[in-house]
Amino acid sequence: xxxxxxxxAEDDKTIAFLIQDSLESYYDISCYSDGxxxxxxxxxxxxxxxxxxxxMPEMNGFELAERIREKNSEIPIIFISAKALKEDRIKGLKxxxxxxxxxxxxxxxxxxxxxxxxxxxxxxxxSPSKYKVGKYDFDPQNYTLQDSKNTVTLTQRESExxxxxxxxxxxxxxxxDILKAVWGDDDYFMGRSLDVFISRLRKVFADQxxxxxxxxxxxxxxFSEK
Numbered sequence: 365x366x367x368x369x370x371x372x373a374e375d376d377k378t379i380a381f382l383i384q385d386s387l388e389s390y391y392d393i394s395c396y397s398d399g400x401x402x403x404x405x406x407x408x409x410x411x412x413x414x415x416x417x418x419x420m421p422e423m424n425g426f427e428l429a430e431r432i433r434e435k436n437s438e439i440p441i442i443f444i445s446a447k448a449l450k451e452d453r454i455k456g457l458k459x460x461x462x463x464x465x466x467x468x469x470x471x472x473x474x475x476x477x478x479x480x481x482x483x484x485x486x487x488x489x490x491s492p493s494k495y496k497v498g499k500y501d502f503d504p505q506n507y508t509l510q511d512s513k514n515t516v517t518l519t520q521r522e523s524e525x526x527x528x529x530x531x532x533x534x535x536x537x538x539x540x541d542i543l544k545a546v547w548g549d550d551d552y553f554m555g556r557s558l559d560v561f562i563s564r565l566r567k568v569f570a571d572q573x574x575x576x577x578x579x580x581x582x583x584x585x586x587f588s589e590k
Contacts, residue, residue, distance in 0.1 A: 367390070367391050367392040368391050368392065368412040368413065368482050369391070369392045369393075369394070369409070369410065369411045369412050369413075370387065370391045370392065370393040370394070370411065370412065370413050370414070370415060370478070371394055371396070371402060371405060371406055371409075371411040371413070371414045371415070372384065372387075372393055372394065372395045372396070372414075372415045373395075373396050373397075373398070373399060373402035373414075373415070373416045373417055373420060373425065373428060374395065374396075374397070374415075374417040374420070374444075375397050375398060375417060375419070375420045375421060376417070377397070379467070380395050380397070383415075383444075383471070383474070386471045387471075387474075387475070387478075390475065391478070394409070394411075397420075397421075398420050398421045398422040398423065399416075399420045399421075399422050399423025399424055399425065399427060399428040400422035400423045401422070402416075402423075402428055403423060403428055403431055403432070406432055406435065407435070411439065412439070412440075412482060413439065413440045413441075413442070413478060413481055413482060414429075414432060414439060414440070414441045414442070415442050415444055415474075415478075416428055416429055416441060416442070416443050416444070416461075417443075417444060417445055418443060418445040418447050418452070418456075419445070419446075419447070425443060425445065425456075426455065426456065426459055429441055429443070429456070429459045429460060429461055430459050430460070433459065433460040433519075437460070437507060437517040437518065437519055438507055438519070438520055440462045440463075440481035440482070440484070440520060441460065441461040441462055441463075442461065442462060442463045442464070442465060442477060442478070442481070443456045443461050443463070443464045443465065444465045444467065444469070444474070445464070445465075445466065445467060446466070446467040447466075448466045450556065452464075453466075453556070454556065454560060457557055457560045457561070458560055458564075460519050462481055462519070462520060462521050463477055463481070465477065480548060481520075484520060484524070495527075495530050497509065497526070497530060497569075497575065497589070498569060498572040498574055498575045498589065499511045499572060500516070502526065502527075502530070504523050504524075504526075504527045507519065507520060507522070507523040509568065516568055518568075521546070521561055522561055522564060522565060522568075524546050525542075525546050525558075525561050525562070525565065526565055528542065528545050528546055529565075529577070529585075529587035530587070532587070533587055533588060533589060534586065534587075534588050534589075535586065535587075536580060536583060536584065536585075536586050537584045537585055537586065537587075538583060538584040539558065539583070539584040539585070540584075541584070542558060542584060542585065543558060546558075562577055562585065565577060573590075574589055574590045575588075575589055576588050576589075576590060
């Protein structure tokens with residue numbers, strides 16, 4: 365069976381060697397020591413997932429992720445960084461990353477996260493059906509919202525969250541239920557991630573007053589189409 369391909373950007377040679385050595389039995393992993401060479405490789409090769417450090421020469425991880433997202437809105441991106449501040453995590457998610465893992469971490473945890481996103485990227489958890497959402501036709505299989513003039517491309521996580529809302533329209537949804545359904549976990553950081561992704565969906569529907577994602581303080585959210 366063909367191995368999934370990982371683009372790994374990390375400038376610390378010791379950490380890069382340890383992670384590459386640990387993962388190469390399971391994946392086809394290509395390691396790059398700076399953001400510029402990683403992006404050049406991304407433009408010329410096909411990858412299934414990206415693991416990005418943040419503090420790198422030539423081009424940092426945030427900029428690299430932005431450029432990758434401009435080229436491909438679907439490929440999973442996981443930041444792996446020693447930068448543990450909440451602001452850095454939130455910035456990474458706003459750029460379009462799917463997860464953020466703080467060093468030090470266990471290889472088992474990294475592999476688990478990689479496997480979760482590889483399975484999701486194969487669209488095994490997304491219904492092929494299309495849905496009408498306001499003025500848009502929502503295609504969860506291809507992560508797109510389309511009207512007569514424009515197409516909005518969502519990230520994989522945005523698409524999964526929107527699909528969960530649609531399937532539970534006009535229903536009060538508890539935060540922990542949303543997190544477990546979409547993220548598979550309900551810890552504090554995932555809760556912060558949820559807020560970021562809901563903010564991004566609200567921006568997508570900002571010009572449609574009939575689409576409302578209501579914040580129910582202390583409980584969760586309600587997605588409604590009025």
